[in-house]
Amino acid sequence: MIYLDNNATTPVAPEVSSAMDKCLRDTFGNPSSSHKFGVTAKKAVETAREQVAGLVNAKADEIFFTSGGTEANNMALIGTAMKYKSGHIITSCIEHPSVMNPLKHLESLGFNVTYLPVNKYGMVTASDVLRNINKNTILISIMHSNNETGSIQPVNAIGKVAKSIGITFHCDAAQSVGKVPVNVNSLNVNLLTIVSHKFYGPKGIGALYIKNGTSIKPIIYGASHEHGIRPGTENVAGIVGLGKASSLAKKEMKHRTESMKHLSQILHGELQKNIPGVKLNGHASRRLPNTLNISFPNVSGASLLSRSGKEIAASTGSACHAGKLTPSDVLTAMGISDRDALSSLRISLGRSNTITQIRIAAKAIVKAYRSF
Numbered sequence: 001m002i003y004l005d006n007n008a009t010t011p012v013a014p015e016v017s018s019a020m021d022k023c024l025r026d027t028f029g030n031p032s033s034s035h036k037f038g039v040t041a042k043k044a045v046e047t048a049r050e051q052v053a054g055l056v057n058a059k060a061d062e063i064f065f066t067s068g069g070t071e072a073n074n075m076a077l078i079g080t081a082m083k084y085k086s087g088h089i090i091t092s093c094i095e096h097p098s099v100m101n102p103l104k105h106l107e108s109l110g111f112n113v114t115y116l117p118v119n120k121y122g123m124v125t126a127s128d129v130l131r132n133i134n135k136n137t138i139l140i141s142i143m144h145s146n147n148e149t150g151s152i153q154p155v156n157a158i159g160k161v162a163k164s165i166g167i168t169f170h171c172d173a174a175q176s177v178g179k180v181p182v183n184v185n186s187l188n189v190n191l192l193t194i195v196s197h198k199f200y201g202p203k204g205i206g207a208l209y210i211k212n213g214t215s216i217k218p219i220i221y222g223a224s225h226e227h228g229i230r231p232g233t234e235n236v237a238g239i240v241g242l243g244k245a246s247s248l249a250k251k252e253m254k255h256r257t258e259s260m261k262h263l264s265q266i267l268h269g270e271l272q273k274n275i276p277g278v279k280l281n282g283h284a285s286r287r288l289p290n291t292l293n294i295s296f297p298n299v300s301g302a303s304l305l306s307r308s309g310k311e312i313a314a315s316t317g318s319a320c321h322a323g324k325l326t327p328s329d330v331l332t333a334m335g336i337s338d339r340d341a342l343s344s345l346r347i348s349l350g351r352s353n354t355i356t357q358i359r360i361a362a363k364a365i366v367k368a369y370r371s372f
């Protein structure tokens, strides 16, 4: 079976699992202990912090380890809101549930939230962000790239706007870090979410970049780990895995980007050639190199997937509620009809896909499509 669902999660790189394995065996100390075992564990955590910082051009003391993207997003949003106690927040209508749901919670506490619309490519505009800023705006949260379409948001331009007005800017870069270069300084972000299992690290570990000079309140309370911002004894092996995945991603970035772009172009081309009327959802060029979100005429994505499912693992954006398929909110927000949204597949490539696999996957999808 060919794995084409790398936006859901990636396999752990062998280099990452051996670093974690060694850590689990040899580095069992508590990083807070002052004896040799603790010092060794602390050193492993700090090395990983530098590796993660190196991937996004941050300083090591700006990286705070979390249990993943969901926690990093909650920390950024609720932690900023609790600092200001009230105010207005700007986001987009295509954010991940781990941004949407903390914001709904903040609305229930009295915060005002503006959900910006997106254009047909699934992108917000910096001018829309600017137009919606008011004197109460405390936070802007816009994702770097969308998990369903791969469209990359104009984060750079939004960062400039936020910086010029002095508003905290959070960016959920869960899908971008490790796939495309992400530089916290050129993006002008204050807070940025990093998720290990999207780039060949383990699950259950991530990080929040907090720019020096930006402060947030903790959302959980405990001892002084991670400067009291994220208390709890560190997941040392997970952190070591994330660190290793970060240094690998930095080393392989150019090759990964080029190879995934090349292979996804071939796959898209094959589908276009053999299935008249396929539509690519999202921006044609401002996109993640690995992500293809494609609508197939007159079939449901779910049935297409189940007929090609013996050969490929991919996903649909549709969700099943009470036995009925509902179209993806992201696709419908882009103005895509329910019918086209329900006929879409998200195919997300990874670093180990080969040209042979891509040709087999294309054939499997075309064969399944023709069987309707």
Ligand SMILES: Cc1ncc(COP(=O)(O)O)c(C=O)c1O
Binding pocket: 007, 008, 067, 068, 069, 070, 071, 073, 096, 098, 143, 145, 146, 147, 172, 174, 175, 195, 197, 204
């Ligand atoms: C854009 C985006 N943000 C946040 C997350 C949450 O990451 P996790 O499930 O590891 O907490 C995901 C995971 O799919 C994601 O795609």
